[in-house]
Structure formats: C-alpha cells, structure tokens
Amino acid sequence: MLFRPPLRTGTFKLTALVTAVALALGPIATAQAQQGKGPPVLRxxxxxxLLREYTRPVLRAAGLEKQNIQIVIINESAFNAFVADGRRIFVNYGALLQSxxxxxxxxxxxxxxxxxxxGHLAKLHEQLAQAQTQMIIAMLLGAGAIAAGARGGAGNGLSSAGAAAISAPQSVIMRSLLSYQRQQEENADRAGVKFLTATGQSPKGMYDTFKRFTDESLFAAHGADPYLQSHPMPIDRVQALEVFAHASPYWDKKDDPALQLRHDMMRAKISGFMERQDTVYRRYPLTNTSMPARYARAIxxxxxxxxxxxxxxxDGLIQLQPNNPYFYELRGQALLEGGRPVEAIAPLRRAVQLSNSAPLIEMLLGQALVxxxxxxxxxxxxxxxxxAIARESEAPIxxxxxxxxxxxxxxxxQAxxxxAQAAYLRGDNKTARDxxxxxxxxxAIGTPGWVKADDIVSAKPMPGEKNN
Structure with missing residues (x-):
C-alpha cells in the first residue's frame, strides 16, 4: 500500500495521529486538526x-523517565521540533536530515x-485562559462605553473611548502573552543545557544549531519588534545560550564514533526514502563508498x-553487517513491493528475530505472509x-x-x-462506524468482538465531521 510518494509499504511509511495536536503547528497542520486529522507521521x-536512545538519558535527568514520552517523526522537510500535548515530542524529518x-x-x-x-504547555493554557477572560472583560467595558456614547450623542466622546477600551487592552494582553512565551523558550534552553550536563553530554550541538538558524534569520528579523515575537530575538537568545552552554565541563566532548555511524545511517535512510533520486545521488555520489552512502543508494x-x-x-550491506536487522528488513520490503512476497518472508523473519520482534517489522512480515x-x-x-498490534496499536497497516x-x-x-479499526486510526470515522x-x-451480543465494534460505533465524531 502506498501512502504518499516516495514512501512504500513497510515500516518507513505514513500514517495519521489519532489525537489531533494544537499550538504552534502552523496553518496547514491546524487545518488538518480541524478536519479530524493529525499531522502526517513517518514510522x-x-x-x-535511535531517537529513544537519544532521549532516554535526558528524560531520566529531567525526572520524566516513567512518563512514557514518545518521539514522533513528522513528514515535513523543514527543520523544526515542538511539544504539543505533554507526552510527545514531535520532530520533523528535516531536523533529523539536517542534524x-x-x-x-x-x-x-x-x-x-x-x-x-x-510544564510549559499547561502554564501556557492557563495564560491563554486568563488572557481570554481579560479580553472579554475589556470588550464588555468597551461595548458599554460605546452604548453609553450612542445614547448620549457623539459629542460626549464616549464612543471613541469605548473603541479605545476594546483595542488597547487587547494589544497589551497580546504583548504580555508573547513575553511569557519568550521567557518559556529561554527557560527551556537553560533546562536543556542542565539535562545535557547531568548526562555528561555537550551542549555545543544545541548552541551550534540555534546559532545557525540565528545567522539564517538575521535578515528576516531586521526591524522586527522584539515585543511581538513569540521566541526571543535570535541573536539575544543565542548570546544568552552561549554564556551558560560554554560553562558546561562537557563543551568539547565529541560523539562516540559508533553512535555517529548510526546517526549517519538514519540520515541516509531518510534521504533515500524522502528525497528525489537525483538529490540522493548528489548527496551520496558513487565515489562515496561509505556504508551510509551505499544504504541511501540501495533504497x-x-x-x-x-x-x-x-x-x-x-546483499552487499548484509555482508558487511550480517546481524543488522534493518538490512534484512529492507531486503524483504524491496522484494515484497517488487511483487515477490514469498521471497520476502525469509529476510523478514530474520529481521524480526534480530530486532527482538519489533512490531512494525512484524507487521511487514505479516503482510508478506498474507x-x-x-x-x-x-x-x-x-x-x-x-x-504486533498488541504492542503497537496506532499503526493502521x-x-x-x-x-x-x-x-x-x-x-x-473479525475481518x-x-x-473498522484501521479506518478509525486513519481518521475515517464514517467508514469505521459503517x-x-x-x-x-x-x-454474538456481549462478546469481546461485539464490545470493540460497539465502542467504534459509539465513538464521538472527530472535529468537523458529521455523525452520520
């Protein structure tokens, strides 16, 4: 099944979040959420x-190890990462590719x-609720002044005062909210450095990344009102980050070469699946005989x-790393999508075995068997x-x-x-209910299957959907 080019079936594919996210997703993602769809996700x-291994020590240092925080890869090429619901960190594949x-x-x-x-999301929601209340009060007071002005005639100036009473507080409240968000970003920078130091890791990567974006955004930020920015002005933020990041005793610590290779392999895989073929070959020319380059070109x-x-x-990659489950997964995926599912079964069995029964790979094996x-x-x-579904219940495939x-x-x-469960996970509630x-x-009424089906029939419609 092809979800969206250039992806194919298998474990690197598109699905949809069941829970729509809000806050800072931009107009496209917000529109998708309003239609009952989450942002497109790569699995x-x-x-x-690899991302779980990256975040595990940081979450432990933050006291969040037991919170089951998930890392979700978004199908967007821009460099971005964000939190939206308190239990997931969203990161664009573009951020992985560019890091x-x-x-x-x-x-x-x-x-x-x-x-x-x-707890910035919860606190921001509180600030938004408070701001909304303040705006409503300001609008009511302003409307009252306008009405009084209308009764007393235009000459008494109450109508103009009422209009000012509506607009001025809204501007002040908005500036206050943006200032609060800027402070949250600064606090997150400091907390991030603290967690990295506690885990014996360098904050230099964070600093280098933010500085790069500062350099790229200086022209765009020229003349901008610093009080109307939801993030700190780039140069101010990076200067502040530089001070406390440089104080870390691990500033000059380098990444382990084995971890760097795995990172390069992940980037190569993303390039192979997500970029045009000519782009892949420019990034990984035939003269580059490294394992990541060969991985990207094979894909x-x-x-x-x-x-x-x-x-x-x-097969050449498998000879180099005969116990790498993802090479066998790729072989099986290629054979399956090439119309040779029987031949795909053996490498996928091996991939399942080597990956300790990773559920997404098990699903691919199940697909080959079917x-x-x-x-x-x-x-x-x-x-x-x-x-596989028992351990990974949000993959429609x-x-x-x-x-x-x-x-x-x-x-x-059962079919x-x-x-119905697959349709529900895709956000197609009407088909799911039917x-x-x-x-x-x-x-039979009351059996486990009947109860599960009834739960789907009784589920509330997604936002913007009619309950037919």
Whole structure:
C-alpha cells in the first residue's frame, strides 16, 4: 500500500495521529486538526529506536523517565521540533536530515524536554485562559462605553473611548502573552543545557544549531519588534545560550564514533526514502563508498524500480553487517513491493528475530505472509499481526493486513472489525462506524468482538465531521 510518494509499504511509511495536536503547528497542520486529522507521521523502527536512545538519558535527568514520552517523526522537510500535548515530542524529518551529528539533534530534543519538564504547555493554557477572560472583560467595558456614547450623542466622546477600551487592552494582553512565551523558550534552553550536563553530554550541538538558524534569520528579523515575537530575538537568545552552554565541563566532548555511524545511517535512510533520486545521488555520489552512502543508494534504487540492482546492493550491506536487522528488513520490503512476497518472508523473519520482534517489522512480515496467497500461512499471519498490534496499536497497516488474513480464513466478523479499526486510526470515522456496525451483526451480543465494534460505533465524531 502506498501512502504518499516516495514512501512504500513497510515500516518507513505514513500514517495519521489519532489525537489531533494544537499550538504552534502552523496553518496547514491546524487545518488538518480541524478536519479530524493529525499531522502526517513517518514510522520507522530504526529511526525511532535511535531517537529513544537519544532521549532516554535526558528524560531520566529531567525526572520524566516513567512518563512514557514518545518521539514522533513528522513528514515535513523543514527543520523544526515542538511539544504539543505533554507526552510527545514531535520532530520533523528535516531536523533529523539536517542534524549532522547526534549531539545536534540531542540538543534540540533536550530543549523540548525542557518545555515538558517545566510544564510549559499547561502554564501556557492557563495564560491563554486568563488572557481570554481579560479580553472579554475589556470588550464588555468597551461595548458599554460605546452604548453609553450612542445614547448620549457623539459629542460626549464616549464612543471613541469605548473603541479605545476594546483595542488597547487587547494589544497589551497580546504583548504580555508573547513575553511569557519568550521567557518559556529561554527557560527551556537553560533546562536543556542542565539535562545535557547531568548526562555528561555537550551542549555545543544545541548552541551550534540555534546559532545557525540565528545567522539564517538575521535578515528576516531586521526591524522586527522584539515585543511581538513569540521566541526571543535570535541573536539575544543565542548570546544568552552561549554564556551558560560554554560553562558546561562537557563543551568539547565529541560523539562516540559508533553512535555517529548510526546517526549517519538514519540520515541516509531518510534521504533515500524522502528525497528525489537525483538529490540522493548528489548527496551520496558513487565515489562515496561509505556504508551510509551505499544504504541511501540501495533504497533509492529499489524505490525507482531497479529491484535486481537494489537487491545486489542490499546483499552487499548484509555482508558487511550480517546481524543488522534493518538490512534484512529492507531486503524483504524491496522484494515484497517488487511483487515477490514469498521471497520476502525469509529476510523478514530474520529481521524480526534480530530486532527482538519489533512490531512494525512484524507487521511487514505479516503482510508478506498474507500477500503470498498461501493459505497455510494464514494462521501464522494472524498470530504475528495480533502480537504486533498488541504492542503497537496506532499503526493502521497492522489492522488492514489482519483484516485481509481474517477474510482469507472466512472469519468475516473479525475481518470487518479489523477493517473498522484501521479506518478509525486513519481518521475515517464514517467508514469505521459503517464497518463496525456490520461487524456487530456478525458477533454474538456481549462478546469481546461485539464490545470493540460497539465502542467504534459509539465513538464521538472527530472535529468537523458529521455523525452520520
């Protein structure tokens, strides 16, 4: 199944967040949220595992280790990261691609952890609620003055005073809110450096990243009103960051070479899947024989239809690292999408084994088993997919493949239920309810399947959707 070019089926693919996010997502993401859709998300076991390892010590230092904070990769090429709901850090794939060292992206993640540790979202909501109340009071007072002016005639000046009473407080309140947000950003910078120091890591990556964006934004910020900025003015922020970052005893500490290689492999994978083929070859020319370069070229080769050459390139990578689960995953994914699902099963079994049964890779194996058209694999596919879904319940592809497996077995009640669950995760509530309603007629009343189907039928419609 192709979600959006240039992605294909497999564990590096697009899905949708079930929970829409708000605050600082910009007009496009906000529009998607209003339509009941979250921002488009990229899923990849290799990248997610590395990001978990990046954030684990930082979260521990922040006292958030037990909060189950998730790192979510957004399908956006711009460099950006943000928090929006107190339990997830969102990071654009562009930030991963543009971060040349682990320390640079770890610094960004530490900054976002500073927002979480400081409870900035909850506090900002309180400030917004307070500001809204103040604005309502100002508008009521202003409206009262306008009405009094209208009764007393234009000459008494109350109408003009009323208009001023409406507009002036709103401007003051807005400036106060923006100032509060700027202070939050400064606090997050300081907290990020504190967490990095506590974990024996350098804050230089954070400083270098913010300084780069300062240099790029100086022209855009020229003449801007510092009191109308939600973030500190770039040069002021970086100067403040430089002072306390340089004080860290780990300023000059370098990334471990093995970690740098894994980071480079992640960037190569993102480039191979997300960038045009000519861009990939400019970034990783044939003269570059490093493992990341070979990884990126193998991916873009299979994506653009040269399966034979891609498999040869992937096999060369496997020879270099015979216990790398993601090379076997890529081989299986390429064969599956190349119309050879039976051949994809063996490398995907190996990938599952080497990855300690990573659920997204299990889903890919389940897909290969279902696509093989061998009914002998049906029960195995159902078992694998159910196990994967139990640990990764927000990936629609798992439920979609499970529905196909149940359909092949003739269990149409479970097939309808799995299809309904997949539709629900995609944000298609109408289809989900229709399928769940049909599933209810196939299950005995009160059974677990009937209850799950009833939950979907009874679910509230997403924002902007009519409950048909």
């Amino acid at each position: 990849d076991t290799e990248s997610e595992q 040349e060292t682990p320390n640079q992206i770890i610094g960004v993640l530490a900054h976002e952890t500073g927002h979480l540790a400081g 873009t080769t299979y994506l653009h239809g040269d399966l034979r050459s891609a498999i040869a390139q992937i 696509a093989s058209d061998n009914k002998a694999y049906t029960d195995e596919a159902i078992s694998i997919l159910r196990a 798992g439920f979609t493949q499970l529905a196909m497996a149940y359909g092949r077995k003739g269990d149409y009640a 309808d239920l799995a299809s 399928l769940a309603s049909r599933a209810k007629t196939r299950f």
